[in-house]
Amino acid sequence: ARAQIGVTGLAVMGSNIARNFARHGYTVALHNRSIGKTDALLAEHGGDGDFVRTETVEEFVAALEKPRRVLIMVKAGDATDAVIEELAAAMEPGDIIIDGGNALYTDTIRREAAMKARGLNFVGAGISGGEEGALNGPAIMPGGPKESYESLGPLLESIAAQVDGVPCCTHIGPDGSGHFVKMVHNGIEYADMQLIGEAYNLFRDALGFDAKQIADVFTQWNSGDLESYLVEITAEVLNQVDAKTGQPLVDVIVDAAEQKGTGRWTVKSALDLGIPVTGIAEAVFARALSGSRTQRAAAKGLASGVLGEKPTDVAEFTEAIRQALYASKIVAYAQGFDQIAAGSAEYNWDLHPGDLATIWRGGCIIRARFLNRIKEAYEADPSLPSLILAPYFREAIETAIDSWRRVVVVATQLGIPVPAFASSLSYYDGLRAERLPAALTQGQRDFFGAHTYERIDAEGKYHTLWSGDRSEVQA
Numbered sequence: 001a002r003a004q005i006g007v008t009g010l011a012v013m014g015s016n017i018a019r020n021f022a023r024h025g026y027t028v029a030l031h032n033r034s035i036g037k038t039d040a041l042l043a044e045h046g047g048d049g050d051f052v053r054t055e056t057v058e059e060f061v062a063a064l065e066k067p068r069r070v071l072i073m074v075k076a077g078d079a080t081d082a083v084i085e086e087l088a089a090a091m092e093p094g095d096i097i098i099d100g101g102n103a104l105y106t107d108t109i110r111r112e113a114a115m116k117a118r119g120l121n122f123v124g125a126g127i128s129g130g131e132e133g134a135l136n137g138p139a140i141m142p143g144g145p146k147e148s149y150e151s152l153g154p155l156l157e158s159i160a161a162q163v164d165g166v167p168c169c170t171h172i173g174p175d176g177s178g179h180f181v182k183m184v185h186n187g188i189e190y191a192d193m194q195l196i197g198e199a200y201n202l203f204r205d206a207l208g209f210d211a212k213q214i215a216d217v218f219t220q221w222n223s224g225d226l227e228s229y230l231v232e233i234t235a236e237v238l239n240q241v242d243a244k245t246g247q248p249l250v251d252v253i254v255d256a257a258e259q260k261g262t263g264r265w266t267v268k269s270a271l272d273l274g275i276p277v278t279g280i281a282e283a284v285f286a287r288a289l290s291g292s293r294t295q296r297a298a299a300k301g302l303a304s305g306v307l308g309e310k311p312t313d314v315a316e317f318t319e320a321i322r323q324a325l326y327a328s329k330i331v332a333y334a335q336g337f338d339q340i341a342a343g344s345a346e347y348n349w350d351l352h353p354g355d356l357a358t359i360w361r362g363g364c365i366i367r368a369r370f371l372n373r374i375k376e377a378y379e380a381d382p383s384l385p386s387l388i389l390a391p392y393f394r395e396a397i398e399t400a401i402d403s404w405r406r407v408v409v410v411a412t413q414l415g416i417p418v419p420a421f422a423s424s425l426s427y428y429d430g431l432r433a434e435r436l437p438a439a440l441t442q443g444q445r446d447f448f449g450a451h452t453y454e455r456i457d458a459e460g461k462y463h464t465l466w467s468g469d470r471s472e473v474q475a
């Protein structure tokens with residue numbers, strides 16, 4: 001037994017992480033259900049470092065130093081359960097099983113409890129960065145027992161992305177917390193992508209820009225506050241020319257977005273936790289709407305109403321879109337961090353939002369300059385009630401607010417859908433409102449269901465005798 005780490009599941013993600021470990025000097029035991037992928041990896045990249053080829057789970061487990069550390073990178077769901085079961089049967093108390101797949105955090109909670117009962121350490125680790133990140137440095141969000149991080153942490157930290165010498169990996173918290181924060185990370189990624197998409201749509205339909213012109217704007221934005229991986233790749237995608245037609249590639253791609261599920265999970269969880277993640281939800285629904293091809297085909301030609309004039313000052317409106325994007329992005333992140341705080345409270349995870357902002361600065365899909373500001377905001381006030389209230393973000397929104405409103409108004413007047421820009425603005429207006437119509441909602445609920453209400457001028461719960469003499473009684 002000489003391998004420090006084993007990787008099972010050698011599709012794109014698993015093989016790239018295995019190579020990443022090997023390149024960092026670790027001896028890596030390799031295993032895959034079918035030997036083909038293992039041999040392909042050894043044939044193509046055997047020179048990356050020291051690998052141990054194994055065929056059976058028994059051989060694989062026997063190749064590992066104790067306590068054994070095995071990273072599972074297989075398809076999320078039943079496949080993961082099957083692999084865990086096989087491994088657990090061959091491993092010994094104190095060994096560590098890491099699930100690096102995109103598991104649903106409630107599955108991770110269940111699996112961690114089951115493994116703990118058998119004396120095994122189970123670490124649900126969220127890994128972000130896609131193929132490229134897996135090879136060159138992903139962001140890693142490991143949950144599970146704190147003790148296991150002592151033996152596992154240094155390995156994971158060494159293969160993770162590094163920003164200013166700080167690894168994009170830290171122990172997140174107990175059981176399902178790592179996969180929970182990875183899930184919210186992906187939800188934020190959905191919101192980020194949707195907001196960028198809305199900005200792109202406005203350039204195209206309100207200003208009449210072509211793909212190349214829009215690419216240039218994103219390239220320019222990538223040297224300011226909006227600097228991020230997603231803005232950078234947006235410019236690359238927009239600049240890509242289709243070899244077949246000579247058109248911008250984006251113009252020949254079918255406009256129906258797909259999804260694998262983590263955005264939907266984030267919204268479902270937010271509903272259960274009662275956290276309004278409107279930016280993420282609009283992003284998930286916008287993908288669903290885009291994919292409703294039958295309805296969309298039938299709805300073409302529906303009335304638009306009277307449309308407004310297109311903006312004439314291109315430079316001014318370009319800057320307005322940038323401000324709207326930035327402000328909406330702040331809202332989406334604020335909501336995501338609210339969900340993390342709520343999950344932390346619900347499951348007693350004691351999560352540290354500032355740590356998440358720190359490890360998301362590199363490696364992962366939402367990496368951005370902006371995350372430094374979030375990190376600083378939580379350093380200054382770890383119990384910040386909302387990211388929006390941190391002085392830096394408060395000021396940023398104050399600067400953006402007029403433009404943000406104008407962009408939503410212009411989009412509405414031109415009949416251009418901006419669900420995430422508009423709902424983020426409504427969220428902001430709702431949060432800062434002196435009075436919300438919720439007072440009326442409470443009155444209605446009391447009317448039809450005797451659900452009671454609170455008064456602004458007295459303690460306790462009250463009910464009006466709506467079907468009686470309409471006097472008020474204390475409940």
Ligand code: NDP
Pocket residue numbers: 008009010011012013014032033034037073074075076078079080082083100101102103127128129130131
């Ligand atoms: P896939 O999700 O396509 O999974 C393929 C791998 O799973 C193969 O190694 C396959 O083995 C194995 N597998 C499938 N079913 C079983 C089973 N019943 N028993 C044993 N092994 C099984 O691979 P990816 O590399 O794309 O992703 C791996 C994990 O990482 C997934 O959970 C994914 O959600 C997650 N992830 C993916 C990212 C990405 O960008 N792709 C980013 C972050 C996380 P075989 O070769 O024998 O078929």
